[in-house]
Structures are given as C-alpha cells and as structure tokens.
Amino acid sequence: MLILVTLVVFLLMEGVTWLTHKYIMHGFGWFLHEDHHEPGYPHVFEKNDAFFIVFAIPSIALFYFGTYTEHTYLFFIGLGILCYGIAYFMVHDVLIHQRFSWFKRTNNWYLKGLRKAHKIHHKNMGKEDSQCFGMLFVPFKYFKAYKK
Template identity: 75%
Template sequence: MNAVVFIGITMLTFVVMEGVTWCTHKYVMHGFGWFLHEDHHQPGYPHVFEKNDAFFVVFAIPSILLFYFGIRRELNYLFFIGLGVLCYGVAYFLIHDVLIHRRFKWFKNTKSRYLKGLRKAHKIHHKHLDKPDGECFGMLLVPFKYFKKSQ
C-alpha cells in the first residue's frame, strides 16, 4: 500500500472515532459506566484526576494494540488505524480537557466561533447532573444551533 492509502486510513479512522465516541458517551458513560463518569458531571470536582479519566485508558488500549500488530512483521494498515485513534485522542484531550473544562490554562482567549460552539454544546451537556436526559454527546460534531448561539 502507498502513503496516500495510509493517510486516508488514518483520516477515516479519525472521523469514525467521533461516532464511536458519541455512542460510547451516550450508551456506556451514561449507561453501565456511569459509576466512572458521574464525578465528571459534578460541579467543582476538586481532584486533579477524575474516575472519568479511566476512559482515556480504555481508548488507549486498542490504539496501542493496533500499533503493535501494525508493525509486528511489517508496516500495515492496523498501524494507521491506531494512529487515527491516537490523533482523535489528542484532539479530544485538547478540546475537552484543555479548551472546554480548562484543566490546563492554555487557549484562554479563543475567538473561534467553532470552538465557542463546541464549548456551549458541552456546557448544555453538563447542565444535566444525572445519568438520564443528556444531550450533545459528540465532541467535534455538535448540533449547528450551538454555533449560532456562540456568535
């Protein structure tokens, strides 16, 4: 396979991860995995780490395995699927933990309408402190109405 195919696999995996994240957030984090995600919905949670951070490990394990099996004998498509998962994880960290929740004090004064819209949608998601009745489970793709409100 050539570089264009590998780049395409990485990009497609990145895009697919948004759907995987949406489903995981709605059906696992707000379902049977609520015991790990619940502290994330509590305002002013005082710890540096949350139980919710365990989900980073859950997503890292398949990526690590894909890297391993993608280079075991020779470089193959599994490596680039793992790379797409990793790239999405980095984007998730930067958007969710840095920009939205301000766990790190980077990107304080963004003027981007898109990033403001993401932040608004996530705030709407967090207005629900309990497991049911959630909305806006995506991370990079959220309903257009939040971008209109963020002008």
C-alpha cells in the same frame, strides 16, 4: 492511501465517542463518569479519566500489530485513534473544562460552539436526559450565535 485510512478512522471515532458517551458513560459505566458531572470536582484526576486508558489500549495494540506483522494498515488505524484522542483531550480537557491554563481566551466561533454544546450536556447533572454526546461535531444550532 494509508494516510486516508488514518483520516477515515479519525472521523469514525466521533461516532464511536458519541455511542460510548451515551450508552456506556451514561449507562453501565456511569460509576466512572459520574464525578465528571459534579460541579467543581476538586481533584487533578477524575475516575472518568479511566476512559482515556480504555481508548488507548486498542490504539496501542494496533500500533504493535501494525509494526510487527505484515498488516501495516493496522498501524494507521491505531494512528487515527491516537490523533482523535489528542484532539479530544485538547478540546474536552483543555478548551472546555480548562484543566490546563491554555487557550482560555479563544475567540474562534467553532470552539465557542463546541464549548456551548458541552455546557448544555453538563446542564443536566444526572445520568439520564443529557444531550450533545459528541465532541468535535455537534448540532449547528450551537454555532449560530458565533458564526460571522
């Protein structure tokens, strides 16, 4: 049952990510996210990386309270957030933006579709009029060209 809690939280995090990306990162948090939309940003770290810390804080707190109280389920909610954070990092920073030299030559239709949707998101360099705010679940039209 607790593994199911982790899985459900993992899936719900995509919705949290979409809402956060659209209304916070492209809203009042644009001052942190803006450098992420600049082409060829030359630094190892971006101001946008602060959002990893923002998302880590609830996960850490849930691990703590789920370990040191009788509410064990809190630990597994934190685990779902952590697992989503790892998946987000692998897809967004490693696969799409290639901040690390791993998986540069993937031929997987799903990963290619994610990459294409994110390129469409970055096509607009400004705060307004962007699309494709999700990370792991994007509209099917981005997979059509790669589906076998």
